[in-house]
Amino acid sequence: MLKSFISFVLLLALNPMFANAGTNTKPLKVGMELQYPPFEMSTKDGTPSGISVDLAKALGKYLGRKVIIQNIAWDGLIPSLKTKKIDIIISSMTITDKRKKVIDFSIPYAQSDLAILTNPTSGVKSVKDLNQKGKVVAVKKGTTGNIYAIEHLKKAKLLILDKESSAVLEVIQKRADAFIYDQLTIYRDWKNHKNTTVALLKPITKKPGYWGIALRQNEPELKAKINAFIKKAKSDGTFDRLAYKYLKDIKKTFIKLNIPFFF
């Protein structure tokens, strides 16, 4: 019993040593939450697909490493990166100062803004109406919406939920006055519940949020390679091809609504 325990502890302690032996040939583990179509989603048989998945594969090709996609819940992504369960995060993650304290980001590859989903009876017309006593704002835990609400909506009551679907339900059932998330999600949620919700798609922040590929701090070599890859993908039309493949209809809507597009 004791012997097996000691060997178990030794195995745990030595594990990273073995893992670090061959750095370049080992597969690139990419973490993402497959709950944000069409960026991160899975097909009916469960294989990951979407823009971020294609992007990860293109990055793997560029680096000459095999890519393993790992589906991890949103608020587990950064801890997984920190504990070396994954190597990078490509999950439509916005670069924020708070996140920069614990992880590193590549140069931005896309942009997105926050928007508001509200219900017809709440009387919310803009984000100013939300920063008031008695207003209830739903957010998804750990998202930019959550960070924004804590910093800018101090008077409102926050409802922090695990799932986007719960947040939408709270708004529909009028338990929350608004749900703050990115424009694409808000637009899609509104489309699914046209009678019970109102989408305010005008950006609520002055500057858009920029998405980056997240990696651990102090890995300049990998960071330089990823940055070079993003620059190349921007110039050789990789992003345009992905946008055409996945976002054709959404792009039209965004242009019609005068919302800046992702790429």
Add this chain to the structure above:
Amino acid sequence: MFLGTEYNFNWKSIYEYKQKFIDGFFTTIYISFFSLILSFFIGLFFAYGQNSKIILLRFFSRFYIETIRGTPLLVQILIFFYVIAANLGLDNRYVAGVIILSIFSGAYISEIIRAAIFSIPQEQYETGLSLGFTTFQTYKYIIFPQAYKRIVPPLTGQFASIIKDSSLLSIISVNEFTMNAQEVNSYTFSTLESYIPLAIGYLILTYPISLWSRRLEKRLKD
């Protein structure tokens, strides 16, 4: 063991949020305390209901216990809060949380009570009868004093379970202990630093119950 995880502990960032942990800890105590009381009465009622002469009540009790014990608490919380409570206009998520937790735990307590009463041998009932006791007197003076000893140990265990199960209320955004720890984790990205105090906090709550239960068992044996 922590060496192997290659984890850089950052307790400072967690310390800034200590008030969140304290608030959550007390919310968990409140919720558990009220659920404890309510679930005991629910359990008592359905234990009676299962042995009732009224067939409808008996069936309903059976149905309640089988449904609650056969479905996950997580699903029950979601259905109760977003379907039943929403239709009843019950908007306070703390009250809703206490009620669903009590309904869940009540099914188990009901089974504990029923099993204890059921385990009393038939002769004991006959003794009561032969002494000329009424049914009420038989239960009061003969059955319950014996069943009590068999109820208390599993019941204290069930109470410890309520405390732990209350953590699931975080999915409907009840700001209890687990919810607040998760929140701190999502702000500071310090997973282990948030969850280790959480584990210790729950232990502080459940360990006295377990101690008390053991002392009670000893006393009941003598």
